[in-house]
Amino acid sequence: MLRLLTxxxxxxxxxxxxxxxxxxxxxxTLKQGVTMLGYLNRAVPLESLLTASPDEPxxxxxxxxxxxxxxxxxLDKRRFVEQVLDIRRFAITELGLRESTNYTRYVALxxxxxxxxxxxxxxDSFSRYEWWFPVVGKVxxxxxxxxxxxxxxxxxxxxxxxxxxxxxxxAFSTLGWFSDPLYSYMRxxxxxxLADLIIHEQLHxxxxxxxxxxxxxxxAEFVGREGSRIYMEKTFGLDSEEYRHMxxxxxxxxxxxxxxxxxxxxxxxxxxxxxHKEEKLQQKTAIIRVAQTRFDAxxxxxxxxxxxxxxxxxxxxxxxxxxxxxxxxxxxxLEDLYDRSGRNLPVFIAAAKTLKSRRGxxxxxxxxxxxxxx
Numbered sequence: 001m002l003r004l005l006t007x008x009x010x011x012x013x014x015x016x017x018x019x020x021x022x023x024x025x026x027x028x029t030l031k032q033g034v035t036m037l038g039y040l041n042r043a044v045p046l047e048s049l050l051t052a053s054p055d056e057p058x059x060x061x062x063x064x065x066x067x068x069x070x071x072x073x074x075l076d077k078r079r080f081v082e083q084v085l086d087i088r089r090f091a092i093t094e095l096g097l098r099e100s101t102n103y104t105r106y107v108a109l110x111x112x113x114x115x116x117x118x119x120x121x122x123x124d125s126f127s128r129y130e131w132w133f134p135v136v137g138k139v140x141x142x143x144x145x146x147x148x149x150x151x152x153x154x155x156x157x158x159x160x161x162x163x164x165x166x167x168x169x170x171a172f173s174t175l176g177w178f179s180d181p182l183y184s185y186m187r188x189x190x191x192x193x194l195a196d197l198i199i200h201e202q203l204h205x206x207x208x209x210x211x212x213x214x215x216x217x218x219x220a221e222f223v224g225r226e227g228s229r230i231y232m233e234k235t236f237g238l239d240s241e242e243y244r245h246m247x248x249x250x251x252x253x254x255x256x257x258x259x260x261x262x263x264x265x266x267x268x269x270x271x272x273x274x275x276h277k278e279e280k281l282q283q284k285t286a287i288i289r290v291a292q293t294r295f296d297a298x299x300x301x302x303x304x305x306x307x308x309x310x311x312x313x314x315x316x317x318x319x320x321x322x323x324x325x326x327x328x329x330x331x332x333x334l335e336d337l338y339d340r341s342g343r344n345l346p347v348f349i350a351a352a353k354t355l356k357s358r359r360g361x362x363x364x365x366x367x368x369x370x371x372x373x374x
Contacts, residue, residue, distance in 0.1 A: 035145040043105035043181040046084060049077040080187045087195045090231050091202045095223075096346045096353075098206040101179040103198055112185040113168030116150035117143045120162040121318040124280045125271045126264070128322050129162055137211035140326060143169070165319035171201055180205070192246035195231045200224030207352045215363040217327050219352060222334040225250070226345055248304040255302045256311075260324045263291045267321070288316050333364065341371040 084103055091097045119141045120129035130138040144150040147166075154164045174180055180201060186194060203220040229246065236242040270283055292312040299309065314320070338348055351370035355363055368374055 031149070032143065032145060039107050039109075040178055040181065043107045043179075046081055046104050046106050046182065049081055049106060076187065083191050083194060084182060084198070086235070087198045087231060088202075090195075090234075091199050091227065094346065095199065095227055096349050097199070097202040100202075100205060102202060102205060103180060103182050105179060105181040106184070107181045108184045112188075113170060114172070114183060115143045115145050115169055116147040116166055117141045117169050118150050118153045118157070118164065118166050119319050119323060120154075120157045120164045121322040123161060123163050123318060124277050124284070126268065126318055126322050126325060128326070129157065139213050140322075143172070163317035163319040165317065165323065167323075171197055172204075174205075190245060190249070191235075191242060192228050192232050192249065196224045196228035199227035199231075203227075203349070203352075206349070207355060209355060209363055210357045212357065212363050214326055218334060219363075221327050222338075223345070223349060223352075226338070230345060252303045252305055252307060256308050257324065257328055259291075259295060259302070260321065261328070263288070264321050264325065266291075267318075292316070337368060337371060337373065340373055347371075 088103055092099045121127060122129075128140045130140050131142050132138050142153060144153065150166050154166055157164045170186070171180070171183070186197070189197070200220045200223065203223045204216065207216075207219065209216055229250075232240075232243050232246050266287055267284060270280060270287065273280070275283075292314075296312045338345075341348060341351075348371070351367055354370045355366045361369070
């Protein structure tokens with residue numbers, strides 16, 4: 001099954017919702033805010049998993065129906081709790097991320113994602129559609145806890161002749177407004193994915209620049225990935241099965257991103273041409289179809305797992321591709337800064353903490369200056 005961008009958590013949907021409630025009362029904000037507050041109200045202390053019986057409403061029904069013995073379930077719960085606590089300790093004490101009560105509570109859900117998020121872009125360019133909210137400013141996505149509401153929003157955007165994409169997200173940060181919980185589906189994550197998620201979201205709770213959603217996501221994506229790698233190396237060692245599994249997973253992720261970036265570059269060349277919109281759309285469709293055929297033909301050479309096989313069946317459009325521009329466009333730049341500054345992640349994070357939305361210079365320029373690399 002192709003599962004993309006669900007492990008790259010979206011930024012601060014609830015901060016948007018609850019911030020909006022301070023300014024106005026609307027159907028969207030009320031409905032999403034009430035749902036999220038309901039989830040938070042259901043959260044139980046993480047350690048309660050160690051004493052919960054199979055009859056207690058801690059795990060989703062499909063996990064209990066998986067046929068695991070009580071002994072195996074208890075062992076799985078204990079391992080999950082220990083891993084989360086250790087990752088939090090590492091993120092706070094070794095990386096210098098903000099100390100908080102995030103990920104100390106747990107919510108049981110009956111699905112494997114938290115919310116459905118809608119993104120949109122022009123049909124003949126990578127001009128992204130943005131929503132404006134008080135407190136956080138412009139953001140290039142809008143989240144819904146009920147997928148039916150996401151589909152309704154998508155239909156409205158399609159009537160504006162926009163490409164639209166709906167994806168499930170696993171987590172988001174409330175930027176310190178509330179204690180962000182863990183969700184039951186996260187128990188099935190490999191440890192490197194769990195570490196990436198927690199560090200990514202803790203970075204959002206530590207550094208947030210209003211109106212700079214692309215930089216915010218690029219920074220969190222980079223710190224989450226590198227922080228997870230360091231954690232795995234320190235915890236399991238370079239020769240461990242866990243570390244090798246992480247490397248294979250990251251290699252697959254990189255291979256996929258490279259492929260998508262090449263497709264984006266080809267389409268950017270097309271969109272820059274002086275052509276009528278209809279002709280651009282025809283050529284766009286042909287380019288995507290050829291790319292998907294090539295993807296299937298080269299799959300065995302490119303990937304270690306089957307996780308990306310579904311790409312050729314996706315209705316790929318600009319909204320989907322623009323997500324990669326949002327999350328990954330600055331990866332090489334941040335990696336370069338990291339290399340030039342000595343590859344010390346706590347120092348890198350400390351520099352990022354000094355960034356300000358209204359200070360002179362772009363966030364990239366500010367970070368470069370904070371690292372002494374001007």
